[in-house]
Amino acid sequence: MDIKQDIGKRVRMLRKQRDYSQEYFSQLCDLDRTYIASIEQGKRNVSIVNLEKIAKAFDLTLSELLKDI
Amino acid sequence: MDIKQDIGKRVRMLRKQRDYSQEYFSQLCDLDRTYIASIEQGKRNVSIVNLEKIAKAFDLTLSELLKDI
Structure with a gap:
């Protein structure tokens, strides 16, 4: 999977x-x-x-949003 | 500072x-x-x-690259 798919899976x-x-x-x-x-x-x-914007909406830092990616 | 400036400072x-x-x-x-x-x-x-690309060049994960931002 590429990074765009990884992000998509994580956000979902x-x-x-x-x-x-x-x-x-x-x-x-x-x-x-x-x-x-x-x-x-x-x-x-x-x-x-x-x-x-996405990280803030989840009440996460950017680093937390991208954890394990 | 906005996120673009934060990233710039971090990369530098x-x-x-x-x-x-x-x-x-x-x-x-x-x-x-x-x-x-x-x-x-x-x-x-x-x-x-x-x-x-930037994270890999620093041998960091994305999460590490964006730590404290």
Whole structure:
């Protein structure tokens, strides 16, 4: 798997762990739902600014978000 | 400071710690020297694919690269 797929798998796992829908999670991140969906499918080369939004929405540091990747 | 500046400061500190020139480090990363320079100046919204290249060049995981950010 490449890094985009690893990130996608990690985001999906963290989101499901918290029982967030993609819609709810996209609002928390202030990102578009379809963008979140494509990240989870491993199709996005996510930027650090958006990674920070995602980490904050999970109440994690960037380092915690990328743990084990 | 915003996340781009935080990343820039971190990359510069790690590079200097290893006494790498920007030229040498850019070759390790397989990224352009001017791109590395602009990252260190906090001007780049670096993507995860390039962050992975940088982490590998420092022989760090992504999580280690982004520690304390």
